Amino acid sequence: MLELRPCCECCGTDLPPASAEARICSYECTFCAACADGVLQGRCPNCTGELVRRPVRPAEKLLKHPASTVRKVKPAGCAAA
Template sequence: MLELRPCCECCGTDLPPESTEARICSFECTFCAGCAGGVLAGHCPNCGGELVRRPIRPADRLARHPASTIRKVKPQGCVAA
């Protein structure tokens, strides 16, 4: 099950579970659309994998399986992989 991480690892922008701006790789590293399409050019700086739109978990399922609250932000920001 996806963690649905709460923020962009590059810039710290909030990405609530219903956000259409969240992008993830296959390891669930999470970035905002701006960082994913900008400095990262569509690739995860951690694994080099493709960044794709994160699916939205339906509200009734979110109640039973809540999103993560652990914020992971790179102190130095991001650079392309």
């Protein structure tokens, strides 16, 4: 099950579970659309995998399977990628 991480690893932008702006790789590294499409050019800086739109979990399912609250942000941001 996807963790639905709460923020962009590069810039720290909040990405709530229903956000259409969240992008993930196959390892669930999470980025906002601006970072994914911009500086990262559609590639995960951690594994070089493709970044795709994260699916949205229906609100009623979030009650049983809540999103993660653990924030993972690179100290140097996307520039360090």
